Amino acid sequence: MPADDLPPADHESFVRALSLHERVIRAYIRGAGIWRPEDVDEIIQEVSLIAWKKFDQLDKVEEFPRWACVIARYQVLEFRRQRARDRLILNDRVFELLGEEGLEETTHNELLLRCLEHCLEKLPANGRELVQSVYEHGIAVDELAQKAGQQANALYQKLWRIRQALRKCVEQAQADRSNPDGHGANPATQA
């Protein structure tokens, strides 16, 4: 029997699977319409607990990412229902469409996130520092701008350019993986 066919019956398997794939599940939740990072954290906690309880129902551990995203989908819809009065959240139909379609992209997203890691390391130090300040602590750009004595809009534009550069780099890296003879992507040349 191939190792992959063994039933994932123990906690170690679960921990390993969740460690490996947590970020793709997080990405799925965000892509299903949840914009607040703290809400993503809340949902991933629920998903982890449910996935743990149901882990013995998973046939093959390599199916964990999509399986966990299916659980996440229901949790996202439940979350959407709870926040139905929130005026700054997408409508039910959009949530359903994003969640349904996103289930088919888990493998693609794994690759995309690996490429992002590669591209982020190549980012110039000041760009990386800005990214880290914004994303690690969730500090509002307005607040960062105030501390740095800069215009918020200017900082937004800078962040936007970095994101765009990373996006191009990721797309290039994905293309390079499809075509190994090509040249490596570097966001520093694109920002």
Added chain:
Amino acid sequence: MKKADLELIRDYLDGRVTVDQLDGLNRLLEADAEARTEFRIMATLEEGLRDLSVSTDGQTAGFVGTDTVAGSSSRKLALRPIKIGLALVGIAMLGLLVAAALPLWRGWQWSRAPVIGEVTALSGMSLHVDGVGTELVPGDVLRAGRYRLDTGLVEFRTELGVEVLIEAPALLEIHAADQVELGAGRLSAHVPPEGIGFVVQTPSAEVVDFGTQFAVEVNEQQGTSEVHVFDGEVEVKGRRPEATPTRLHTGEAARVEAADQDPAGISLASDRFLLTLDEPDRTHTDLVREFGATAHYRMRPSEDGQVLSEGGGRYPGRIFAREKTRSSAAPGRIGSSLRLGGRKGASHAVVDRMPLEAGTDLTWSGLIRADSRPRSATIAQVDQTGRRMRLELHRDTGRLSLEIHGGDDGNGNRLLRLVDNEVLSLGEWHQVAFTFKEGEGVLYRDGIAVDRGMMGALQKSSAIRFSFGARLGIKGEASRRWDGRIDEVAVFSQALDSAQILQLFQSTQSSE
């Protein structure tokens, strides 16, 4: 994609979108699959950046300016899962404890939530506090929180005096004494003046009451909500912020297909929703007592949902139902009725033994509402020594019949068959009664004798067994199930005369 559309998605993911912009984004994403793909890519990159922006030493980088980076160039960005994975090893060890403690923690949270009312009545299983082992029964305080009703019915009263009845299977979240969110199931509410402004939210609609009696049904699978107003006025609108509210008045109803749609008018379903578990004390009950009924079954839902309660408490029966989730109780002609769902519902009720004082004389009276006509269905059956009576409804003729087996008219005839020549209308309540006295049987519909006949003397009997909803064999096996509702069944140990039967019928017409 247009730059403006990309910026709209970016602003949403950054939490910078306005309500007006959100409306445009909803439209864009609903209509454009490419935009949705772009949304997910941008969201994935956003989450990826957040995930990667955690340093291995756990220290913060600290923003000092976009042009000057102090001491950060050597800090390597690392994958959060590495750290999380290690933490999860610990979590895994503690996991079972956490899983076991979770309900306790939720229970503790629930016990600290504000009291919003009291559970007043129940039929079937208890009301569960969702995710907690706690079950609520009548007399228990009701706190803000999420609840699940797996079977039957529950009634509660909020501190504002709003009386709410929930029918299973239902999920609800009680936010406050004036705000309930129904995720699935049926809810009916009676709102006194002090409760005006009571709000019921569903996944697709929001209902604001203006002093009334109304009901809401949520179809979880279809995502639709229905609102029916029996008295007064409510405001209904879709859950989207810019939804246009609609006012519904007495006798009106509406369906909201989805949160982004406006309510559409539908017919009032006055016979679908139970409005209370109480049986109103009406003229009919007084008359039944005055005529000396041996037993009176008002069809009030019992606490366990399986006992057929008798008014005097002397001769209770048993309800047998295949359907365990939905209650056997349904709106009746007066208060509640017993739902007998034909072959699909497979339910019937039996009273095993009731004394018969006069030996042979008997009256059976009840209100029936047929929902369909199976080929041959037994509405009620009375068994006693040497005699069996069956009240039946036939598909081919659409007529009621009463068959009395037993006795002997001297010519060897042991069967008397009485037939109503009019077709019994479906979906409407009718009074049906039959009497037997000194060898004569009479069949009544809506207070009028529709057929009568003679048969020989019967053996005296001290007790009867009777049943509703199916033909019962000697061993109690059920067949020929009837599809409809039955209400206010009374059994008398004497034969009432035609004037009394008419009075009984008239009393049901004056009752609301």
